[in-house]
Amino acid sequence: MSSTGTHPLVDGPGAAAAPAAPAPGGQPGSGPAVEVVDLVKRYPGQDRNAIDSLSFAVRPGEVFGLLGPNGAGKSTTVGVLTTTIRASSGTARVDGVDVVRHPVAARTRFAVVPQYNNLDRALTPRQNLLSHAAYHGVPRAERRRRADRLLTEFGLDKQADSRVDFFSGGMSQRLMIARALMHDPRVVFLDEPTNGLEPQARLLIRTRIRQLRERGVTVVLTSHEMTEVAELADRVAIVDHGRLLTLDTPANLVRGVAGRAVLDLAVRPGPGDGATDLLAALTALDGVRTGEVTTGGAAAPGPAGRGGPGLAGLAADPRIAARIAAARSDPRKAAKLAAARNDPRFAALFAAAPAATADGPAGEIRLRLHLDADPAAVLGPALTVLTGRAARLTDVHIGKPGLEDIFLSLTGKEIR
Amino acid sequence: MSLAEVTPVPSSDATAASAPPAPPRPPVARAFGAILWRDLFVAGKDIWFVLAQVLMTPLFMLFIFTQVLTMQGIVGVGFADILLPGTVALATFTTALQSVAVPLVKEFGFTREIEDRLLSPLPTALVAVGKLMVATLRGLFAAVVVYPLGALVVGSAPGGWSALPLSLVVVLLAGWVGAALGMTLATVLPLQRIQATFSLFVTPIIWTGCVHYPWQRLAEMPWFQVATAANPMTYAAEALRAAMAPHVTHLPIGLCLLVLSGVAAAATAAALRAFARRAVR
Numbered sequence: 167m168s169s170t171g172t173h174p175l176v177d178g179p180g181a182a183a184a185p186a187a188p189a190p191g192g193q194p195g196s197g198p199a200v201e202v203v204d205l206v207k208r209y210p211g212q213d214r215n216a217i218d219s220l221s222f223a224v225r226p227g228e229v230f231g232l233l234g235p236n237g238a239g240k241s242t243t244v245g246v247l248t249t250t251i252r253a254s255s256g257t258a259r260v261d262g263v264d265v266v267r268h269p270v271a272a273r274t275r276f277a278v279v280p281q282y283n284n285l286d287r288a289l290t291p292r293q294n295l296l297s298h299a300a301y302h303g304v305p306r307a308e309r310r311r312r313a314d315r316l317l318t319e320f321g322l323d324k325q326a327d328s329r330v331d332f333f334s335g336g337m338s339q340r341l342m343i344a345r346a347l348m349h350d351p352r353v354v355f356l357d358e359p360t361n362g363l364e365p366q367a368r369l370l371i372r373t374r375i376r377q378l379r380e381r382g383v384t385v386v387l388t389s390h391e392m393t394e395v396a397e398l399a400d401r402v403a404i405v406d407h408g409r410l411l412t413l414d415t416p417a418n419l420v421r422g423v424a425g426r427a428v429l430d431l432a433v434r435p436g437p438g439d440g441a442t443d444l445l446a447a448l449t450a451l452d453g454v455r456t457g458e459v460t461t462g463g464a465a466a467p468g469p470a471g472r473g474g475p476g477l478a479g480l481a482a483d484p485r486i487a488a489r490i491a492a493a494r495s496d497p498r499k500a501a502k503l504a505a506a507r508n509d510p511r512f513a514a515l516f517a518a519a520p521a522a523t524a525d526g527p528a529g530e531i532r533l534r535l536h537l538d539a540d541p542a543a544v545l546g547p548a549l550t551v552l553t554g555r556a557a558r559l560t561d562v563h564i565g566k567p568g569l570e571d572i573f574l575s576l577t578g579k580e581i582r
Numbered sequence: 583m584s585l586a587e588v589t590p591v592p593s594s595d596a597t598a599a600s601a602p603p604a605p606p607r608p609p610v611a612r613a614f615g616a617i618l619w620r621d622l623f624v625a626g627k628d629i630w631f632v633l634a635q636v637l638m639t640p641l642f643m644l645f646i647f648t649q650v651l652t653m654q655g656i657v658g659v660g661f662a663d664i665l666l667p668g669t670v671a672l673a674t675f676t677t678a679l680q681s682v683a684v685p686l687v688k689e690f691g692f693t694r695e696i697e698d699r700l701l702s703p704l705p706t707a708l709v710a711v712g713k714l715m716v717a718t719l720r721g722l723f724a725a726v727v728v729y730p731l732g733a734l735v736v737g738s739a740p741g742g743w744s745a746l747p748l749s750l751v752v753v754l755l756a757g758w759v760g761a762a763l764g765m766t767l768a769t770v771l772p773l774q775r776i777q778a779t780f781s782l783f784v785t786p787i788i789w790t791g792c793v794h795y796p797w798q799r800l801a802e803m804p805w806f807q808v809a810t811a812a813n814p815m816t817y818a819a820e821a822l823r824a825a826m827a828p829h830v831t832h833l834p835i836g837l838c839l840l841v842l843s844g845v846a847a848a849a850t851a852a853a854l855r856a857f858a859r860r861a862v863r
Contacts, residue, residue: 209863248701251863270608273703284694288624294698300616301702303609345698
């Protein structure tokens with residue numbers, strides 16, 4: 167799929183591309199929590215737009231994942247929404263407040279947790295929380311109360327009066343999230359919140375994100391951790407080259423783009439049969455969209471014998487090793503070698519080879535079938551095909567394609 | 583109280599019906615006060631470091647020039663009346679300049695710790711103004727400390743109490759100019775070569791600022807007189823001489839105050855602009 171191509175889901179109801187009416191008086195909760203309409207940002211001296219006519223809306227109280235490769239425009243989008251980057255054109259609203267026209271008012275509505283440590287090094291952890299709340303006009307008694315509560319909730323009460331210089335990455339990240347919550351924001355922007363953290367810190371932060379949602383706080387999350395996004399986010403937008411590629415729930419995205427499921431089969435092909443032929447026979451079945459050889463066939467592609475069973479394992483026997491070497495360059499010899507396994511004249515020879523050669527993984531190929539039907543409905547016919555070709559099924563796995571598969575299929579596999 | 587619950591300010595604007603209504607007024611004054619307090623708190627925390635930074639160069643300079651060199655007959659006896667006002671101007675100016683520039687380079691650069699303040703509900707320019715105010719106060723603090731200690735070192739206190747009001751005005755203006763220049767340099771110069779480029783600007787400011795010599799006596803070196811006239815610190819040093827040691831030849835105080843005010847306005851505009859460009863891309 168083209169990395170810049172559009173997707174039907176973009177224009178679907180989930181895309182929410184149509185601008186909603188601004189919240190009356192900028193009051194919270196009466197419109198989208200975050201709204202971006204035809205947003206464009208071009209940095210001076212650049213020949214292309216960092217954000218290119220981007221539109222999306224985040225519903226109040228949802229956890230919204232903003233995904234994209236490096237340089238896709240997600241940080242610029244968050245920068246515009248959080249008033250640190252000036253939009254070239256278009257509209258951006260947070261909690262109903264136009265961030266371009268009323269940046270100061272908008273800042274009361276959101277909080278930002280960056281992926282780098284920007285804590286105030288001149289202040290203690292507690293003072294970081296207190297001063298943040300003071301900047302936002304939270305009364306003294308209230309900010310002390312909130313700081314105490316958040317320091318305890320984030321497991322930082324014991325280090326509350328030490329120096330932030332001594333904080334680990336996980337502690338800094340927790341403190342920055344606590345700081346973000348000090349002024350009771352309506353929308354929290356979290357940039358790679360668990361990046362590089364230990365499992366305990368990741369768990370704590372994920373739990374806090376869920377609690378925020380329960381309290382009705384909107385969370386906009388950017389992350390490269392696809393499992394995490396799939397687990398946390400109610401909806402996900404994938405952007406690249408400053409454009410929205412798709413927007414939907416993680417479940418819909420997975421279902422919509424890559425078929426309903428994948429069927430992974432571990433198979434030992436029948437005599438003379440090869441991975442390519444077997445795959446062709448299986449992909450011809452109803453309900454199978456595409457397929458690929460994941461292991462076994464790819465290592466020795468080509469005519470049947472070369473992808474045939476047991477070659478690598480049989481090479482343990484020096485007599486067979488010589489024939490395998492010959493078979494690699496000559497397809498006819500390869501076919502003969504594969505056929506020899508069932509020839510009674512060679513039975514002793516194969517018996518002499520190590521046990522693993524006949525039954526072990528070396529003789530096995532793995533095929534992945536991408537389905538557009540129920541896996542159970544495809545499995546029966548697939549078994550019939552395998553039996554008909556004297557192939558033996560050794561393992562079956564019904565898998566679902568992950569968000570990462572969607573991400574890669576939309577944004578391409580090239581490293582940025 | 584949730585900030586989101588702040589009561590909206592009723593609008594009497596006739597166009598309010600068609601345009602989207604303005605959001606509730608954010609707590610700008612409280613934010614400004616809190617940010618100012620933060621900078622003062624941090625400055626107060628390292629007061630001893632600030633003192634050392636402020637005092638070392640001026641006091642050594644005064645000691646060498648007015649005691650050591652005078653004793654050796656190299657420098658005339660009345661030199662203290664020239665040098666002490668100049669030194670107070672220097673201390674004020676450089677302290678203000680450094681106390682805004684050094685933290686700002688750090689905060690905008692590798693620690694990015696200013697971001698939390700930039701995301702506070704107040705105009706970005708006010709964050710900058712707060713920094714200029716605190717830096718000016720630090721400049722004033724430098725003057726207040728350097729003058730009496732300097733007077734002890736040189737053995738006389740030119741000016742006395744009567745010079746105080748005018749000196750205070752000059753010191754505040756000089757501090758503000760130093761702070762605004764410091765902010766401009768810290769936000770405009772390339773971060774990678776900040777130290778080298780910084781001294782490239784600051785060293786000439788120190789040595790062409792008429793700290794050690796009255797401007798009018800440079801008539802023999804017209805090119806240098808022109809160069810020093812382009813340095814705002816010249817007017818601070820000359821103005822303090824006018825206030826503290828009027829018998830020493832000096833530029834008219836009116837001219838000094840006019841130039842300092844003009845430079846303060848221009849440097850403030852430049853500083854706020856440069857600051858905003860760093861803060862919002």
